[in-house]
Amino acid sequence: MTGKAHCYQRDHINTDEIIPARYLNMDKEADLAKHAMEDIDTDFVRRVKEGDVIVAGVDFGCGSSREHAVWALRGAGVRAVIADTFARIFYRNCINNGFIAIECRGISQKVATGDNLEIDVEKGIIKNLTKNERYEFPAIPDFARDIIDAGGLLDYISRKVK
Amino acid sequence: MGNTITEKILAAHCSRDSVKPGELINAEIDVIMCHDVTTTPAIDMLAEKGLSKVAYPERVVIMPDHFVPNKDIKSAEMVARIRRWAREQNIEKFYDLGRHGVCHALLPEQGHVKPGTTIICGDSHTSTHGALGAFSTGIGSTDLAAALATGELWFKVPETMLFRLSGKLGKGVYAKDVILEIIRRIGVDGALYKTMEFTGELIEALSVESRMTICNMAIEAGGKSGIINPDQKTTDYVKARTDEPFEIYQSDPDAEYCQIIEIDVSNLEPLVAFPHLPSNGQPVSQIPDIPVDQAYLGSCTNGRIEDLRVAAEILKGKKVARNTRMIVVPATTEIWKQANREGLLDIFMNAGATVSTPTCGACLGGHMGILAAGERCISSTNRNFVGRMGSPKSEVYLGSPATVAASAVEGKIADPRKYLQEKP
Numbered sequence: 001m002t003g004k005a006h007c008y009q010r011d012h013i014n015t016d017e018i019i020p021a022r023y024l025n026m027d028k029e030a031d032l033a034k035h036a037m038e039d040i041d042t043d044f045v046r047r048v049k050e051g052d053v054i055v056a057g058v059d060f061g062c063g064s065s066r067e068h069a070v071w072a073l074r075g076a077g078v079r080a081v082i083a084d085t086f087a088r089i090f091y092r093n094c095i096n097n098g099f100i101a102i103e104c105r106g107i108s109q110k111v112a113t114g115d116n117l118e119i120d121v122e123k124g125i126i127k128n129l130t131k132n133e134r135y136e137f138p139a140i141p142d143f144a145r146d147i148i149d150a151g152g153l154l155d156y157i158s159r160k161v162k
Numbered sequence: 163m164g165n166t167i168t169e170k171i172l173a174a175h176c177s178r179d180s181v182k183p184g185e186l187i188n189a190e191i192d193v194i195m196c197h198d199v200t201t202t203p204a205i206d207m208l209a210e211k212g213l214s215k216v217a218y219p220e221r222v223v224i225m226p227d228h229f230v231p232n233k234d235i236k237s238a239e240m241v242a243r244i245r246r247w248a249r250e251q252n253i254e255k256f257y258d259l260g261r262h263g264v265c266h267a268l269l270p271e272q273g274h275v276k277p278g279t280t281i282i283c284g285d286s287h288t289s290t291h292g293a294l295g296a297f298s299t300g301i302g303s304t305d306l307a308a309a310l311a312t313g314e315l316w317f318k319v320p321e322t323m324l325f326r327l328s329g330k331l332g333k334g335v336y337a338k339d340v341i342l343e344i345i346r347r348i349g350v351d352g353a354l355y356k357t358m359e360f361t362g363e364l365i366e367a368l369s370v371e372s373r374m375t376i377c378n379m380a381i382e383a384g385g386k387s388g389i390i391n392p393d394q395k396t397t398d399y400v401k402a403r404t405d406e407p408f409e410i411y412q413s414d415p416d417a418e419y420c421q422i423i424e425i426d427v428s429n430l431e432p433l434v435a436f437p438h439l440p441s442n443g444q445p446v447s448q449i450p451d452i453p454v455d456q457a458y459l460g461s462c463t464n465g466r467i468e469d470l471r472v473a474a475e476i477l478k479g480k481k482v483a484r485n486t487r488m489i490v491v492p493a494t495t496e497i498w499k500q501a502n503r504e505g506l507l508d509i510f511m512n513a514g515a516t517v518s519t520p521t522c523g524a525c526l527g528g529h530m531g532i533l534a535a536g537e538r539c540i541s542s543t544n545r546n547f548v549g550r551m552g553s554p555k556s557e558v559y560l561g562s563p564a565t566v567a568a569s570a571v572e573g574k575i576a577d578p579r580k581y582l583q584e585k586p
């Protein structure tokens with residue numbers, strides 16, 4: 001998969017910043033998407049294109065456990081988030097929703113907004129096509145891959161259960 | 163290299179000899195606790211996916227607590243829906259009004275927490291139950307739905323941070339002050355992703371209830387869980403509540419920890435965490451005058467019988483200050499009855515406090531004690547985020563039950579030590 005990076009070098013971007021609490025009276029991706037990241041990046045929704053990738057620092061998605069944060073990003077067209085590290089419940093919610101979250105230490109210092117990234121989830125390799133660099137990340141384990149490929153945890157288990 | 167108690171429990175629950183931090187595993191879940199707020203979205207998701215049968219109804223324990231007794235029509239309908247669902251699914255462990263209590267206090271009290279087990283709940287303070295040597299963690303609604311449908315859930319095996327606590331607590335200093343001190347030192351994300359294992363001479367000396375207070379707030383440091391190796395006190399506590407067998411796991415002496423933090427609590431003072439983070443703890447002797455409109459004693463952190471006893475010791479024969487109101491919420495029905503037998507409720511009410519039925523209530527700004535704009539509360543709860551107990555313009559200060567009681571008497575945040583006898 002290839003996508004353009006939106007890079008936030010900051011650490012501790014919380015779920016309130018990804019989707020502010022005032023929009024939690026909605027739960028449709030398309031509605032939430034209109035407000036993704038708006039409190040820290042007013043222009044994000046206008047710039048983001050289908051298939052783009054968010055790159056961020058440490059502890060991305062901390063704070064409230066709202067699954068709405070994942071829905072807002074996906075609704076906005078984001079295909080994956082690559083961060084130095086993730087907050088625990090956000091990371092779970094990504095995988096449970098079939099959304100790709102990649103932990104790659106140091107990534108936020110290497111990638112710049114606008115870089116074209118090619119991600120090979122299977123091999124654990126990110127190619128920065130703009131800078132001609134290559135970063136490795138611990139491959140997403142098969143188990144989590146299966147959940148993501150199924151489209152999320154409940155789709156994954158409904159195959160097993162039925 | 164040995165293993166930690168957390169690694170051993172997780173390995174046993176995915177039928178492996180051992181697991182290592184960072185590995186993703188699918189673990190068998192022994193107890194799925196459901197409360198009134200996060201359960202209905204999970205029921206919806208299951209219905210939507212056609213997964214309408216709970217795999218192991220006997221592992222599910224339902225305890226409506228947040229808006230109990232039903233606060234409004236919406237919460238009444240939520241619980242009514244859960245009741246119907248429980249009946250359809252043959253879930254028998256349902257703690258309805260009259261047997262109710264705050265979930266993290268009720269679950270261990272009723273014998274549902276056993277050492278060596280895995281426990282989940284759609285609630286972040288599920289870390290509490292690690293105090294009995296179980297792996298216990300909070301999860302989201304999708305996770306809850308998945309666990310209900312299959313009896314399993316995936317986890318990343320966490321690294322473990324070891325907190326070795328030495329020394330003896332001085333007069334007026336309690337488990338709450340210890341965990342506030344730990345969070346003050348490592349920050350609200352100091353234990354991100356990690357298990358916080360507590361050990362040492364202090365932990366050995368603490369009651370099982372006080373250990374729960376410490377594990378309860380592991381999440382306030384970002385932790386996935388808190389855990390304590392079981393000892394005689396643990397097994398006595400559990401065996402008094404259940405006949406079911408259980409297995410004890412202990413961390414090996416050569417277990418691998420990502421960090422070891424040693425804290426001597428001998429000189430620790432009572433702490434008060436200032437708004438709006440639990441990590442803002444300050445020694446009570448060094449703070450300016452802070453008048454309080456409300457003093458709140460309750461919650462899954464500090465609403466147990468020992469907490470009520472300490473507060474009653476301070477309030478006995480005294481009055482709550484004129485411009486302050488005090489709300490006492492025993493965390494469970496059994497605690498309420500015990501406090502009544504011991505005359506504690508009389509002491510509170512004679513002092514001018516009000517005593518409510520068990521509920522989460524005001525702890526999360528739900529009902530039964532909401533703060534107005536500009537109001538200040540000293541609270542024995544665990545979170546002092548903006549708007550946590552009411553208006554976004556109100557303020558919550560966190561302290562121990564003793565600090566709450568002393569503050570109620572003085573009408574401002576107060577040092578409890580002068581109200582207490584020297585410990586033997």
Ligand code: SF4
Pocket residue numbers: 227228264265266285287461462463521522523525526543544
């Ligand atoms: S008492 Fe407060 S912190 Fe504990 S479960 Fe209830 S709302 Fe949550």
